[in-house]
Amino acid sequence: DIVMTQTPLSSPVPLGQPASIxxxxxxxxxxxxxxxxxxxxHQRPGQPPRLLIYKISNRFSGVPDRFSGxxxxxxxxLNISRVEAEDVGIYYCMQGTxxxxxxxGTKVEIK
Amino acid sequence: QITLKESGPTLVKPTQTLTLTCTFSGFSLSTPGVGxxxxxxxxxxxxxxxxxxxxxxxxxxxxxxxxxxxITKDTxxxxxxxxxTNMDPVDTATYYCAHEARYQVGPFFDYWGQGTLVTVSS
Numbered sequence: 386d387i388v389m390t391q392t393p394l395s396s397p398v399p400l401g402q403p404a405s406i407x408x409x410x411x412x413x414x415x416x417x418x419x420x421x422x423x424x425x426x427h428q429r430p431g432q433p434p435r436l437l438i439y440k441i442s443n444r445f446s447g448v449p450d451r452f453s454g455x456x457x458x459x460x461x462x463l464n465i466s467r468v469e470a471e472d473v474g475i476y477y478c479m480q481g482t483x484x485x486x487x488x489x490g491t492k493v494e495i496k
Numbered sequence: 497q498i499t500l501k502e503s504g505p506t507l508v509k510p511t512q513t514l515t516l517t518c519t520f521s522g523f524s525l526s527t528p529g530v531g532x533x534x535x536x537x538x539x540x541x542x543x544x545x546x547x548x549x550x551x552x553x554x555x556x557x558x559x560x561x562x563x564x565x566x567i568t569k570d571t572x573x574x575x576x577x578x579x580x581t582n583m584d585p586v587d588t589a590t591y592y593c594a595h596e597a598r599y600q601v602g603p604f605f606d607y608w609g610q611g612t613l614v615t616v617s618s
Contacts, residue, residue, distance in 0.1 A: 386559060424604040426543075433608040434543065434591055439601050477511060481603030484556055485533065485545035 408478035422481035498522035518593030556580030
């Protein structure tokens with residue numbers, strides 16, 4: 386299994402301020418053909434997760450541009466440029482290069 | 497639009513077999529690249545992928561749970577069924593099904609059902 390490790394596990398952020406979450410994989414996520422299959426999901430309390438970012442940096446349909454992803458190989462980052470109230474919840478990274486595995490989650494709350 | 501909905505028992509006894517059905521609309525599981533996965537989330541814990549089935553009937557299973565899982569599809573009914581044998585209280589979780597479009601977005605879950613909570617208790 387590819388193990389996904391997120392830091393921090395909790396992130397209190399003032400409204401309007403940036404937030405950053407890191408995700409590290411236990412092995413490279415580069416697939417044959419050159420694609421890197423890393424995604425980010427957001428889960429609000431009592432809701433299913435929703436896809437935010439796929440293939441490191443592509444925003445899924447309807448995702449605001451304050452969300453951005455970056456990274457390569459085994460190290461990846463999700464950035465929120467200005468946190469809004471609706472952004473609270475838990476963020477997960479997930480790899481699709483092998484059988485899908487998720488990070489342990491990062492809780493974002495308003496400070 | 498794509499929708500998925502999970503159904504099945506809310507309570508099962510230890511050692512019993514769990515059968516969950518995912519009924520979907522807005523896509524076909526005979527379209528190349530399309531898959532449906534099952535993911536679970538114990539209360540207050542992280543997500544865990546259990547199994548995936550693809551348009552060509554290829555299947556993938558969690559290595560740690562493979563011996564207990566079976567995933568099948570009924571393309572004509574737009575349904576995917578997951579069975580998990582020998583249920584234990586640690587299997588108490590919300591079970592989600594989700595859509596994957598490997599040739600468009602990639603091997604990622606882009607649409608999710610609302611989930612169904614399954615409690616394992618005697």
